[in-house]
Amino acid sequence: MPDRSGPHAQEATSDTLLDAVDPAQLPQENSSAFASAWVEPAGSYAAPGSDGDLWPTCWAEDDYVYTANGDGRGFSDDTFEDLVVNRIAGTPETGLTGERLAASAQVAAVWGDPKLFNRKPTGMVCVNGVLYLAVQDLRYGDDAFNDVPNASISRSDDHGRTWKITEQAMFTDYRFTTIMFADFGKDSEHAVPALGADDGRYVYAYGLDWNWRASFNGIVPDPIDLYLARVPDDAVQDRARWEFFVGLDDQDRPRWSSRITDKVPVLHEPMRRYPDPRPGKNGSDTIIAQGGVLYNAPLRRYLYSTWTAGGLEFFEAPQPWGPWRRFKYHNTGLGPWRRMADTEHTPKNAGYGTTMPSKYVNADGTKLWLQSNWWVGPVPEPDDNYNFNLRRVELTPYRPSRPSNSRSDDNLARSVDGVRSYQICAGSAHPHYANDGDREQHETSDDQMNKGIDFWGYLFPAQQRMNELIYVAGPADAAGGWFTAYAGGLRVQVRRDFIWHDVTGLTVTPDYPYAPSIENGTEYRFTFHDTHGDGIRLIGQPGGTDHYTSITELEVYYR
Incomplete structure (x- = not known):
């Protein structure tokens, strides 16, 4: 896939409405590698018999997926442990079966005070038939989960049954203590084709300082930087052989240093999601967190999946060192979330420890499975999200196009193959409505x-001619469901070259009332001069005390 992640990709042209909004309220998708991406609103496949969270994975040469969970029993009814190594056979399509292999002190040490810290897995890789597992000290008890001072890497030469533990922590002082190995496929088979014979003989690892996610009590700084390191694939446990990315030379080639203090981030993201949550809701989360980095070989793209308290975030890059750009923000909201077992509501949730196992990527790289977890109570049930839990992700690579559709009465939102709904949040997980x-x-x-801004729209896989948008309103009251007249009221925008542009000649029939008196099911017809783009949206400021809008239908025409 060509690198089109240039600086031209941006949220929108500057104007009064957008300039008045905290950028964290917008998707801020600045990549131009994908025309669109779809993320299933909740986990839909829970591996039978699994219990625990985090689950970093690797795909070994014996065709099994190896994974480690935190705080659970793994694939067993055995004792609860802070760390369990497991082996998984099958695929989500054919069904997964797992086996517990080793646990806790058999696998890794606790380097800090065991009264204050326990083990948590953060990354796993298989290279030359050898498994490596990164394990950190994570605080528990008082101030639980809010700082990570140490980490090390264990090695297994017999596919996870026994482990060689380092004599001391490899990483200390809160530096590079959340380690995520780049996943280059089965036994790291794609590393050499992707990076060349020399650079491909290294194991690449991404790391965070301070903590595995935002430190909710401020005991350490929140991570806002993603770092990169590498080590020869036959020396992973030799700390002296590690080298850290320190920038690019004048030929845009990566530079490396053996000094950890020299490292510079490959991704710096200080933005905090949910800057203005409702009373009683926690927000202001940083985005850089423990997730996973997958090399998507068919698309020749590196994908980093991460998360916040109310959403999932996806970045892509053409090289391990970047440039990294966001291509998808999946906002599930701060609640209420719905479990897989919920029979009264459509399941909806985000989750933590986000990884995309390479074995579960389809042949052309456009369909993947994302693993993430959600703690729902002290005694998880078999069909909730505290297990090896997967949801679908689908990618539509961007390809330049020209519009070819003729005037007709076809609703493009239903007639174009591959159209994706596009909104800040689908509160009930029904964007298809x-x-x-x-x-x-x-x-x-x-x-x-x-929110200070809201929109409903679509992304198309190719350019479309358009001149009409029909918005059918949903229910509204004093709490929300309607748009205000702020900054001139509603507008229609189309996306071209990944920039959103206001349409010209916009009229609406009947007049939109900009008040909670709007009637459910009322149709508003927006017409505008002929234009084209691969996206369209109706955008404005949400009204009501709860700052949201509603929708029944959104139709798009060129007639």
Whole structure:
């Protein structure tokens, strides 16, 4: 895939409406590698018999996936442990079966005070038939989960049954103590084709300082930087052989240093999601957290998956060192989340410890499975999210195109193959309601945040000609469900070259009331001069005390 992640990709042109909004309220998707991406609203496949969280994975030469969970029993009914190594056979499509192999002190040490810290797995890799597992000291008890002072790497030469533990922690003083290995596929088979014979003989690892996610009590700084290191693939446990990325030379080639103090981030992201949450909701999360980095070989792209308290974030890069750009923000909202077992509501949740196992990527790289977890109680049930839990991710690579559609009465939101809904949040996990043709059901954008901006729209896999948008309103009241007249009121924008542009000649029939008196099911017809783009959205400021809007249908035409 060519690198099109240039600086031209941006959220929108500057104007009064957008300039008044905290950038964290917008997707801020600045990559141009993908026309769109879709993320399933909740985990949909829970591996039978699994118990625990985190689950970093690797795909070994024997065709098994090896993984380690924190705080659970793994694939067994055996004792609860802070760390369990497991082996998984199969795929989500054919069914997964797992086996517990080793646990806790058999696998890794606790380097700090065991009264204050326990083990947590953060990364796993297989190279030359050898398994390596990165394990950190994570605080528990008082101030639990809020700092990570030490980490090391254990080695297994017999596929996870026994482990060689280092004599001392490899990483200390809160530096590079959340370690995530780059996943180059089965036994790291794609490393040499991707990087060349010399650079491909290294194991690449991404790391965070201070903590594995935002430190909720401020005991250490929140991680806002993603770092990169590498080590020869036959010396992973030799700390002296590690070298850290320190920038690019004048030929844009990576430079490395053996001094950890020289390291510079490959991704710096200080933005905090949910800057203005509703009372009683926790927000202001930093985005850099323990997730995973996958090399998607068919697409020749590196993908980093991470998370916040209410959403999932995805970045891509053409090289391990970048440039890293966000291509998807999946906002599930700050609650209420719905479990897989919920029979009264559509399941909806985000999750932590996000990884994309390379074995579960399809042949062309456009369909993946994301593993993430959600703690729902002290005694998890078999079908909740505290297990090896997967959801689908689908990618549509960007390809330059020209519009070819003719005037017709076809609703492009339903007639174009590969169209994706596009909104800040689908509060009930029903974004498809906007283009299902059913005017008896609706969706809202309620994400428990006091938003200053909202939109509903679509992304297309190719350019489309357009000149009309029909918005069918959903229910509204004093709490929300409607748009205000701020900054001139509603506008329609189309996306071209990854920049959003206001349409010209915009009229609406009937007049939109900009008040909670709007009636559920009312149709508003927005017409504008002929234009084209690979995306369209209706955008404005949400009204009501809870700052959200609602929708029944959104139709797009060129007639």
